[in-house]
Amino acid sequence: MDYEQSPDRVVGTAAVGSGGPPKKAPVPVKIIVAGGFGVGKTTTVGAISEISPLTTEAEMTSAAVGIDNPGLGSTKTTTTIAMDFGVLTIDQTLKLYIFGTPGQTRFAFMWDDLIKGALGALVVVDTNRIDDCYPAVDYFERAGLPFVVGVNTFNGQMSYSLDEVRWALAIREDVPVLAFDARFRGSVRDALLVVLDQALDKAVRQKSSYS
Numbered sequence: 563m564d565y566e567q568s569p570d571r572v573v574g575t576a577a578v579g580s581g582g583p584p585k586k587a588p589v590p591v592k593i594i595v596a597g598g599f600g601v602g603k604t605t606t607v608g609a610i611s612e613i614s615p616l617t618t619e620a621e622m623t624s625a626a627v628g629i630d631n632p633g634l635g636s637t638k639t640t641t642t643i644a645m646d647f648g649v650l651t652i653d654q655t656l657k658l659y660i661f662g663t664p665g666q667t668r669f670a671f672m673w674d675d676l677i678k679g680a681l682g683a684l685v686v687v688d689t690n691r692i693d694d695c696y697p698a699v700d701y702f703e704r705a706g707l708p709f710v711v712g713v714n715t716f717n718g719q720m721s722y723s724l725d726e727v728r729w730a731l732a733i734r735e736d737v738p739v740l741a742f743d744a745r746f747r748g749s750v751r752d753a754l755l756v757v758l759d760q761a762l763d764k765a766v767r768q769k770s771s772y773s
Contacts, residue, residue: 564716566669572725586655586701588656589656589657591648591657591658591681591761592659592661592679592680593659593660593681593754593757593758594661594662594663594682594683594695595660595663595704596662596673596683596684596686596698596701596702597663597686597687597688597694597695598687598688598694598695599694600688600689600691601687601714601748602714603646603686603744604646604662605744605745606662606714606750607646607648607660607662608643608648609636609642609744609745609746609747609749609750610648610747610751610754611647611648611649611650611660612648613649615646616647616648617646617647625641625686645662645664646662647659647661648660648662650751650754652758661676661680663676677705677707681697681707681758681761681765682707682708682709682757682758682761683702683708683710684710684712684757685710685712686714686744687714687731687750688714689713689721690716690721692722692727692730692731695711699711699731703734704773708751708760708761709737709760710739710756711728711731711733711737711738711740712742712753713727713736713740714742715741715743716743724740724741727739738756
């Protein structure tokens with residue numbers, strides 16, 4: 563005997579029927595947060611992530627004295643030894659997967675793996691230790707990955723102006739340099755949206771060159 567399937571029939575826990583076309587999953591976009599040791603990368607990821615961020619923090623020991631310099635007056639007692647990871651849903655069409663890199667030179671070998679598939683990067687800068695940010699800027703320039711330089715204001719204070727930071731790091735004019743506070747979600751969000759704009763601009767330019 564044949565039975566007509568009801569649109570509201572339930573099989574197990576799944577409803578069978580037409581409730582309209584299924585919603586498309588948001589497009590995943592990978593963003594990198596990079597910079598020198600102790601500039602605020604882990605704080606940046608933690609401030610914006612809608613999930614409990616994955617961190618790989620380890621206690622700093624006496625063996626790191628003279629190697630890992632968190633800066634004068636810092637209370638930092640841990641260090642990222644692999645990566646940080648967080649997630650941010652922009653809207654129904656776009657979802658960011660945010661990866662924070664380790665800051666120490668001895669972990670730089672991990673960067674090549676971490677940036678695979680990334681569309682852009684936020685390079686976090688501490689104006690009290692600008693030299694520590696040269697390697698990250700150089701790396702993304704060589705990799706050809708769009709990036710934005712974000713000066714972490716650390717309690718609203720900056721030792722140098724944004725123009726001075728651009729000059730000191732020899733950053734190209736087409737690379738945005740902005741100030742943000744790594745502790746606050748809204749400030750981090752605005753910085754990441756600029757990264758997305760840079761990535762979109764590159765994608766548009768590439769499409770134009772192919773057409």
